[in-house]
Amino acid sequence: MSLSSSLISELQQICGENGVMTSEVDRQNYSYDAAVLEPTIPAAVVRPNSKESIGKVISLCNDSGTPVTVRGAGTNLSGGTIPNKNGIVLLTNRMNRIIELNETDMYVRVEPGVVTADLAAQVAAKGLFYPPDPGSQAVSTIGGNVAENAGGLRGFKYGVTKDYVMAVEFFDALGRKVTSGSKTVKCVTGYNLAGLMTASEGTLGVFSEITLKLIPPPAASKAMMAVYDSVETATQTVAAIIADRIVPCTLEFMDNFTINAVEDFANVGLPRDAKALLLIEVDGHPAQVAEDGERIEQICKKLGARAIQVARNDAEKDKVWEARRAALSALARLKPTLVLEDATVPRSQIPAMVSAIEKLALKYDIPIGTFGHAGDGNLHPTLLTDRRDVAHWERVENCVADLFDAALSLGGTLSGEHGIGIAKAGFMKNEVGQSSIDFCRTMKAAIDPNNILNPGKIIGQ
Amino acid sequence: MSLSSSLISELQQICGENGVMTSEVDRQNYSYDAAVLEPTIPAAVVRPNSKESIGKVISLCNDSGTPVTVRGAGTNLSGGTIPNKNGIVLLTNRMNRIIELNETDMYVRVEPGVVTADLAAQVAAKGLFYPPDPGSQAVSTIGGNVAENAGGLRGFKYGVTKDYVMAVEFFDALGRKVTSGSKTVKCVTGYNLAGLMTASEGTLGVFSEITLKLIPPPAASKAMMAVYDSVETATQTVAAIIADRIVPCTLEFMDNFTINAVEDFANVGLPRDAKALLLIEVDGHPAQVAEDGERIEQICKKLGARAIQVARNDAEKDKVWEARRAALSALARLKPTLVLEDATVPRSQIPAMVSAIEKLALKYDIPIGTFGHAGDGNLHPTLLTDRRDVAHWERVENCVADLFDAALSLGGTLSGEHGIGIAKAGFMKNEVGQSSIDFCRTMKAAIDPNNILNPGKIIGQ
Incomplete structure (x- = not known):
């Protein structure tokens, strides 16, 4: 901790004594987020409880050149909420009205x-x-x-x-x-x-x-699970549904590795021998739902789904989504370190991307469970490793770099939804080019002349 | 014209001789746009025909401190494409692939x-x-x-x-x-x-x-016109449709003044004695369209529509929208100068906004035809005037300022879709506050250090 005691005292005046945490354990707690990156221990954790106090905290930090990393729940997967040395974490959890x-x-x-x-x-x-x-x-x-x-x-x-x-x-x-x-x-x-x-x-x-x-909720919905003996036919089904101009609200993919991890973890009755599953939900007007559901069933069958289970009630539907939502936790149990990627491709390139992921898993000999938002071209290949194993970790880093290259070569992007943060800042240039980064750095430098707002994220230092 | 001949020559090298227009008549043609504002004659009009030539033209302008106003068709209504003195207009019409x-x-x-x-x-x-x-x-x-x-x-x-x-x-x-x-x-x-x-x-x-x-098109649609003997019941219908959580694709309003202007202009058979019309279209799955159409008809009747005409075929539907699309041209014929406003309010405030417009028309004794996107809270009160009549024009300017105040006091915004440009730059502060403008000016100054890109628009000079 290296904030001056006068600065701490001023922060306490703004946020109250309970609003400023400086103990070793509190600072440790806010040194990392959901990304697999080195933690950095902040100098203090500050919890404003009013709009005005946010402004005052930032002014104080700007005047003293103290980095500020704002943090909600720290669930981001790219290191966007890992604080800076001698910086503060600005927690928003008292501003929850x-x-x-x-x-x-x-x-x-x-x-x-x-x-x-x-x-x-x-x-x-x-x-x-x-x-x-x-x-x-x-x-x-x-x-x-x-x-x-x-x-x-x-x-x-x-x-x-x-x-x-x-x-x-x-x-x-x-x-x-x-x-x-x-x-x-x-x-x-x-x-x-x-x-x-x-x-x-x-x-x-x-x-x-x-x-x-906000929008009006859909009047009806229907969920189903299609079971495949081949990854390829599953991904081709995704492309075929989209090509047929059907717009499901959800179209998720899960590979055999993930299916078994979920079963080990949650025992929800997924078919362990399936090579891949699609979890699909359509919603909207009841007539639309019925028709779309029917069309999707036909496409799944035509492309070789071994079975299609339509949820008959809310309980069965919840079970399908419970299985999907358990995927990350289930995979996380298997190895000490889990790297959840989200390089994303145009929807039609999902078969090619899944194939690329499979090849990379073999090439680098890394267990990869793949699941995610196939309908958005946004898969989550999840690499299982142990960061303490230096050689294995190096393979993971190389594999991830190759994953990014694969996505970009398919017309895709580095990140569909996890952000750039620290994790992918070094790869930005490959996608947007140096001049785009320079443009953003110029903008950031002008808006934040002392570089106090979450420095180092997205565009690097 | 005051670009140096060497600059003109360099522009010609980049865009070809046909790509640089410097005659008096060409420059006059690009001195104004669809807003009622003083024209400014540019020094030249430049038409790049490749991506690279856009970059080269801008570099040249940046090095020489020449303002650049990019222009598509110049249809904007807030002066966003009025060029700067000694500046160039960069026309995009050769880049149309x-x-x-x-x-x-x-x-x-x-x-x-x-x-x-x-x-x-x-x-x-x-x-x-x-x-x-x-x-x-x-x-x-x-x-x-x-x-x-x-x-x-x-x-x-x-x-x-x-x-x-x-x-x-x-x-x-x-x-x-x-x-x-x-x-x-x-x-x-x-x-x-x-x-x-x-x-x-x-x-x-x-x-x-x-x-x-791009998205898949809706499978079906249905258009209707509801006729009202009172403006108030028409606007209350808009609020009621929204409150009933129906989402029409289009929900347009037209007042008596506009109805008669359209009839004089296009003779499409609108009821001249109606105080207001709603033009409504729903689209989507056929079953959804049938139900939404039915519910809307019921709401219109319940709230006092004197008649509801449902388009029985595409030709009748086209006629409805032709009438709506003719509104601006129809009003434009009536006086030498037309000021088309677009201050916008939350949807539920449409009745209050229409009432405020009516009061202002009386207060300033200005003919105002009101039509527009009632479902978005985005009306177009259209003030008819003659800019050469100094006293009348002053009343128009005061009326417009009051219109903005009315929209803001109802929780609305200065512009729903017409932009800020030059026309509304002076009013920005009333909505977003000086510090928001300062933030934007800082950003703009950093990104465009010589202030060559359409200077003076949105945030002023």
Whole structure:
């Protein structure tokens, strides 16, 4: 810890004594996030409890050149919330109120620390729907979701977090309050800072309020599981469903390795011998659901699904999604270290990407469980390793680099939903080129002249 | 004209002799746009015909401190394409190719000068759908649509241009090529510059390529016209439809003044004595369309519609929308000067906003025809005047300022879809506050250090 005692004292004046944590154990707790990266112990953890106090904390940090890493639940997978040496972590968990839930105009205004699942539940209780459902929704926060532009299982039909951000209010590096966007569904007043701030990983400002679009919920839904004896036919089914212009709300893939990990972990009755599963849900008007469900069943059969199980009720449907949501935890048990990737390709390239992943698993001799949002071209190849095994870890790093190359060569992108953070900053150039990075560095340097807002993330130092 | 002959010669080397226009008449032609503002005659009009030439033109302008105003069709309504003195207009109309229309992955890559309606038609011919339909779509360009974040009639259900921008490639003020976004439906690789560039009105860069999302078209649709003897019941119907969680693709309003202007102009058979009309279209699965249509009819009746005419075929449907699309031209005939506003409110505030417009028309004794996207809270009160009549014009300016105040006091915004440009730059502060403008000015100054990219727009000088 190396903040001056006067700075600590000023932070305490702003946030209260309970709002500033400086003990060794507290600082250790906030030194890492869900990414497999070296932790960095912050100098203090600060918990503002009002908009104004966010601005004051940032001003203080700017004046003293103290790095600030804003953190919701720390569930991001790219090191976006790993703090800087001598920096503070600005925790948003005391700012967790729903400010306004407007049923008539279908929007909700929230503080950044609201938990995603809590928000979704409160919105659902009013007969409305907030679709984005990142895997970490039970603990993740809206502020973090917007900062990372979080995705989830429903992206295929409903899009991702950015598609629901109507307006933002944030404090910039100088502690000034900035607003962008509106409670109106159309707004072109000024630069689209709401767009810019989405996915900016805490490097351009700290959210104090976010306005999200809500929509009417679908009237009906239908879930099914298609079982395959071949990975290839499963992935071809994904491409065929999309080519047939059907828009499921969810279209998930799970390979044999993942199926068995899930069964070992949760024992939900998945077919252990299947080479691959597709988990599919359609929603909307009941007639649309019935027709789409029927068409999808036909496509699955035609392309060689060995069995298709349609959930007959909510309990069976929940079981399907419980299995899918258990995938990460199930794989995580198998080895000391798990690297969850999310390089993403155009949807039609899913068969090629799965094939590339299989080849890399063999080439580097690394167990890889692959599951994820096949309908979005957004798979999660999950590498199992032990970071303490230097040789194995080096193979993992090389394998991941090859995975990125494979995705880019298929017209894809480094990250579909996990962000760049520290983990992928070094690879950015391969996708967007140096001049794009230079443009962003120029912008960041002007907005944050002392480089205090989450320095080193996305565009490097 | 005050560009040096050596600069003109260099521009000719880049764009060819036909690519640089310097005659008085050509420069006059590009001195104004669709906004009611003083024209400014540019020093030259330049038409690059390749990506590389865009970059070279900008570099040249940056080195010589020459302002560049990029222009598609100049249909924007806020002065965003009025050039600067001693500056050039960079016309995109030679860059009008569709680079790739990918049916499988449902995206299209275009050059910025592609005409919106041409794109929509080519997309439709492949069985896909590009929803944004700004009023000027017959001539407007995609580059302009993205630069303005153009809206249109289908915003209620399908959103606006920004909801379809997957990726952009642009040249920045230094002539560097910058890319952001992906052909994948999920992408969080780097700052969301695709979001930032949308609605930036040519002030941060010049597009060289844009990737747009396409969707499957709706299977069915149904259009109807509801006729009202009272403005109030018409606007209450809008609120009731939304409150009932129905999502029409289009929900348009037209007042008596506009109805009669349209009849005088196009003679399409609208009821001249109606106080207001709602023009409504629902689309989607046939069963959904039938049910939504039925529910809307019931709501219209319940709230006092005197008649409801459902289009029985495409010809009748086309007639309804022809009438709506004629509104602006019809009103434009009546007086020498037409001021088309687009201050926007949350949907539920439409009755209050229409009432506020009526009061202002009386207060300032100005004829105002009101029509527009009621379902988006995005009305177009259209003030008829003669700019040469100094006293009347002053009343118009005061009335417009009051209109903005009314929208803001109802929780709305200065502009739903027309942009800020020069016309509304002075009002920005009332909505977003000075610190938000300062933030944007800092960003712009860093990205465009010589202030050559469309200076003066959005955030003033």
